[in-house]
Amino acid sequence: MSEKSAAETVSSNSAGDPLVRFVNVQKSYDGEVLVVKDLNLDVERGEFLTMLGPSGSGKTTCLMMLAGFEPATHGEIFLDNQPINNVAPHKRGIGMVFQNYALFPHMSVAENLAFPLEVRSMNSTDRKKRIDRALSMVQLDGFGHRRPAQLSGGQQQRVAVARALVFDPDLVLMDEPLGALDKNLREQMQYEIKHIHEQLGVTVVYVTHDQSEALTMSNRIAVFNDGVVQQLAPPADLYERPENAFVAQFIGENNRLQGVVEEINGDYCTVRVGDGTVIKALVVNIKSKGEQCTLSLRPERVYINPQAGGVENIVQAKVQELIYLGDHIRARMMVCGNDEFIVKVPNSADKSALQEGVEAPIGWLAADCRALAS
Amino acid sequence: MATAAHDLTSNPSAPLIADDGVPLKQKLARTTRRQRIRAFMLTVPLLAFLVITFVFPIGKMLVRSVNNPTVANVLPNFATAIQSWDETSSDYPDEAVFEAFVTDMQAARKVREIGKTVANVGVRVNYEIPGTGSLFKSASRKLAKVEEGPYKEVVLDLHKKWNNPLLWQTLKRVSNENTATFYVAALDRTYDIDGNVVAKKEELQIYVNIFWRTLWLSALITGICLVLAYPVSYLLSVLPLKTSNLLMIMVLLPFWTSLLVRTTAWIAILQSNGIINNILVWANVIGDDSRPQMIYNQTGTIIAMVHILLPFMVLPLFSVMKTIPPSYMRAARSMGGSWAYSFRRIYLPQTLPGVAAGTLLVFILAIGYYITPALVGGQDGLLISNLIAFHVRSSGNWSLAAALGTLLLVVILVLYWLYNKFIGVDNLKFG
Numbered sequence: 001m002s003e004k005s006a007a008e009t010v011s012s013n014s015a016g017d018p019l020v021r022f023v024n025v026q027k028s029y030d031g032e033v034l035v036v037k038d039l040n041l042d043v044e045r046g047e048f049l050t051m052l053g054p055s056g057s058g059k060t061t062c063l064m065m066l067a068g069f070e071p072a073t074h075g076e077i078f079l080d081n082q083p084i085n086n087v088a089p090h091k092r093g094i095g096m097v098f099q100n101y102a103l104f105p106h107m108s109v110a111e112n113l114a115f116p117l118e119v120r121s122m123n124s125t126d127r128k129k130r131i132d133r134a135l136s137m138v139q140l141d142g143f144g145h146r147r148p149a150q151l152s153g154g155q156q157q158r159v160a161v162a163r164a165l166v167f168d169p170d171l172v173l174m175d176e177p178l179g180a181l182d183k184n185l186r187e188q189m190q191y192e193i194k195h196i197h198e199q200l201g202v203t204v205v206y207v208t209h210d211q212s213e214a215l216t217m218s219n220r221i222a223v224f225n226d227g228v229v230q231q232l233a234p235p236a237d238l239y240e241r242p243e244n245a246f247v248a249q250f251i252g253e254n255n256r257l258q259g260v261v262e263e264i265n266g267d268y269c270t271v272r273v274g275d276g277t278v279i280k281a282l283v284v285n286i287k288s289k290g291e292q293c294t295l296s297l298r299p300e301r302v303y304i305n306p307q308a309g310g311v312e313n314i315v316q317a318k319v320q321e322l323i324y325l326g327d328h329i330r331a332r333m334m335v336c337g338n339d340e341f342i343v344k345v346p347n348s349a350d351k352s353a354l355q356e357g358v359e360a361p362i363g364w365l366a367a368d369c370r371a372l373a374s
Numbered sequence: 375m376a377t378a379a380h381d382l383t384s385n386p387s388a389p390l391i392a393d394d395g396v397p398l399k400q401k402l403a404r405t406t407r408r409q410r411i412r413a414f415m416l417t418v419p420l421l422a423f424l425v426i427t428f429v430f431p432i433g434k435m436l437v438r439s440v441n442n443p444t445v446a447n448v449l450p451n452f453a454t455a456i457q458s459w460d461e462t463s464s465d466y467p468d469e470a471v472f473e474a475f476v477t478d479m480q481a482a483r484k485v486r487e488i489g490k491t492v493a494n495v496g497v498r499v500n501y502e503i504p505g506t507g508s509l510f511k512s513a514s515r516k517l518a519k520v521e522e523g524p525y526k527e528v529v530l531d532l533h534k535k536w537n538n539p540l541l542w543q544t545l546k547r548v549s550n551e552n553t554a555t556f557y558v559a560a561l562d563r564t565y566d567i568d569g570n571v572v573a574k575k576e577e578l579q580i581y582v583n584i585f586w587r588t589l590w591l592s593a594l595i596t597g598i599c600l601v602l603a604y605p606v607s608y609l610l611s612v613l614p615l616k617t618s619n620l621l622m623i624m625v626l627l628p629f630w631t632s633l634l635v636r637t638t639a640w641i642a643i644l645q646s647n648g649i650i651n652n653i654l655v656w657a658n659v660i661g662d663d664s665r666p667q668m669i670y671n672q673t674g675t676i677i678a679m680v681h682i683l684l685p686f687m688v689l690p691l692f693s694v695m696k697t698i699p700p701s702y703m704r705a706a707r708s709m710g711g712s713w714a715y716s717f718r719r720i721y722l723p724q725t726l727p728g729v730a731a732g733t734l735l736v737f738i739l740a741i742g743y744y745i746t747p748a749l750v751g752g753q754d755g756l757l758i759s760n761l762i763a764f765h766v767r768s769s770g771n772w773s774l775a776a777a778l779g780t781l782l783l784v785v786i787l788v789l790y791w792l793y794n795k796f797i798g799v800d801n802l803k804f805g
Contacts, residue, residue, distance in 0.1 A: 067704070067708055068707075068708075069704050069707075088707075088712075088713075089704070089707040089708055090707045090708070090709075090710050090711055090712050090713075090716075091710075092708075093710070094708055095708065095709070096704070096705065096708040096709075098701040098704070098705055099701070100699065100701060102699065102701035102702050102704070102705035104702060104705075104706075104720055104724075105724065106723045106724060115706065115709055115711065115719070116709035116710050116711075119709060119710040119711050119715065120710060163705075163709070164708075164709075167709065167710065173708075
């Protein structure tokens with residue numbers, strides 16, 4: 001559902017041609033290992049696209065190639081339909097927010113913001129107007145005379161965002177900009193950046209390894225692993241319908257059961273898992289009977305003491321450990337021979353039913369249990 | 375306890391009082407006293423070492439520049455008596471002074487203690503009026519037999535040089551053990567017959583020129599070091615650790631070799647029949663009879679000193695550049711600054727603490743450098759410290775050496791003060 005609406009949002013404010021295109025881009029630093037393997041990726045105009053992946057997955061390298069700080073070993077990158085492989089970074093007109101803000105320490109906030117405007121030889125009255133506007137956009141009116149060192153981490157972060165936007169670039173790149181902030185501030189800044197993006201309609205390419213950050217802010221997320229885009233989809237799709245075992249594992253929490261496909265019946269199949277239990281699951285990318293597969297199941301889609309007939313799969317589980325987390329309780333259970341099976345139990349009145357060491361029936365819908373080729 | 379807490383809340387501006395009524399500051403000082411004593415004890419050995427071997431001798435040496443008791447020691451009565459002579463009213467002192475001179479000279483003949491003989495007086499006066507050194511020895515011999523006056527005639531008849539009012543004025547000046555004469559000499563000045571400080575004859579002027587040469591060569595060497603070290607330090611700071619460590623070892627390699635070995639190596643390389651000249655002649659770049667002189671002159675001093683002082687420039691630059699993340703330049707470039715513009719506006723200002731520290735370090739080391747210019751400097755590559763060494767080791771004029779040393783120290787302090795005023799010592803980063 002959200003895939004369509006997000007795609008519509010994107011296509012509605014673009015003329016159909018993407019702002020950024022990666023075409024068969026490869027990158028190697030040492031001539032032996034490809035950090036980015038054959039990347040093909042379009043970034044639509046006005047889109048907030050996040051490159052998400054573990055460290056070393058090639059996402060930052062892609063951003064650096066787009067910014068012009070790393071040359072592509074092979075392939076072509078297009079910005080606004082122009083190939084930019086041979087365009088110097090300062091001629092690309094791309095705003096950038098760096099991991100540690102990179103605010104110039106020997107300049108005041110206003111001087112920092114003036115830098116891109118001076119380079120463009122803007123006169124001082126226009127410059128002042130722009131700087132004031134940018135500062136008020138990030139709610140830092142009156143901070144212009146301060147030095148970056150006199151600001152808190154969150155304020156520095158906002159200045160960095162204002163500086164990347166002050167010269168009205170079409171494209172802004174953000175390289176893990178919230179990594180250095182504490183959790184509360186990070187969440188607050190996520191919303192602020194999201195709102196600024198919505199207000200200005202600027203295209204943002206955002207790099208992070210924090211999946212909740214990616215889910216909160218993005219129109220689309222490209223999940224990177226091992227130099228390859230594993231899945232490119234809107235946040236809800238990525239969470240609800242991961243296309244492979246890596247995405248399922250990387251986005252959100254996930255229970256995995258290894259098994260062999262017994263039978264395929266249209267959209268559904270039956271899988272015999274480790275201890276012999278047969279489980280009904282949704283077919284995602286398995287092909288044939290007898291194939292090894294991984295069943296992927298979200299912890300919040302598992303029900304304790306399900307009503308008979310309400311769910312397709314019911315198994316016996318033994319509670320190994322209970323962790324109290326306020327709004328919910330995490331129960332680690334032994335299920336089908338896997339003792340790392342996590343169930344999220346809402347913190348409601350019936351929680352007393354669970355005790356460590358107790359056996360209880362648990363169940364889940366076949367539609368929630370995705371059979372992925374392993 | 376409750377009242378103390380109450381006081382605290384009722385009057386926030388009052389000094390904080392601990393539970394037992396002692397002010398908190400005192401209490402804190404008491405608890406940290408042991409730590410402070412411990413910290414002080416850790417510095418005591420070095421402090422004692424420095425005071426005994428450095429501060430005290432240097433202080434004593436500096437005192438020599440304004441205090442020379444030679445004449446007062448050898449001719450004590452004369453030294454006192456001559457102070458009452460008014461040189462503006464008469465050409466020569468009166469009879470009583472001459473009597474003191476003769477009796478003191480006779481007494482001094484018997485003294486054999488080094489540094490307190492008539493010869494020492496001759497040397498001392500000779501510093502002021504060249505060519506008077508032997509005068510005192512022969513006078514001492516001739517005066518030994520004089521038993522009665524008038525002493526004035528006897529002394530003035532000894533030699534025509536005694537008939538010079540300037541000699542007696544000088545004697546009066548050097549009899550006073552506290553004197554500015556060595557500073558006057560160090561600045562290429564002297565006293566004329568009227569007691570005014572005037573410039574020496576041009577051919578006798580050495581020190582001021584060499585001071586200027588020392589300053590100029592030190593500045594030049596510092597500049598060359600900066601130009602050579604800046605790009606290397608930048609490269610070191612951006613290379614991966616493994617490569618940069620190797621390069622750093624190569625930069626520091628000179629430190630592992632003896633200074634003397636390095637300097638003599640330059641002699642082997644640069645001399646007329648040295649490696650460079652031989653190669654150039656062999657390659658027919660220059661003729662055998664037109665070998666350029668690259669050593670025993672300023673060029674030699676500059677080349678060898680740049681080589682020796684370069685690490686002192688690289689280290690502070692490197693340590694500052696290492697702390698500048700590459701994202702600053704990237705940020706500047708992403709905002710539209712060309713490489714050169716971004717370098718000038720963003721990178722360069724941030725390296726200034728390292729530049730300041732490196733130039734200060736190299737300049738101060740260069741200004742006092744001794745061994746290298748002594749070995750490869752020839753005549754026009756000599757620096758002020760070579761002259762100081764000459765007066766300490768050869769001429770024995772320690773007071774003049776001390777005066778020159780003090781002037782050098784003052785020059786460095788003035789430069790340091792200027793530096794602090796314009797750049798700020800707090801901004802320096804040595805490593």
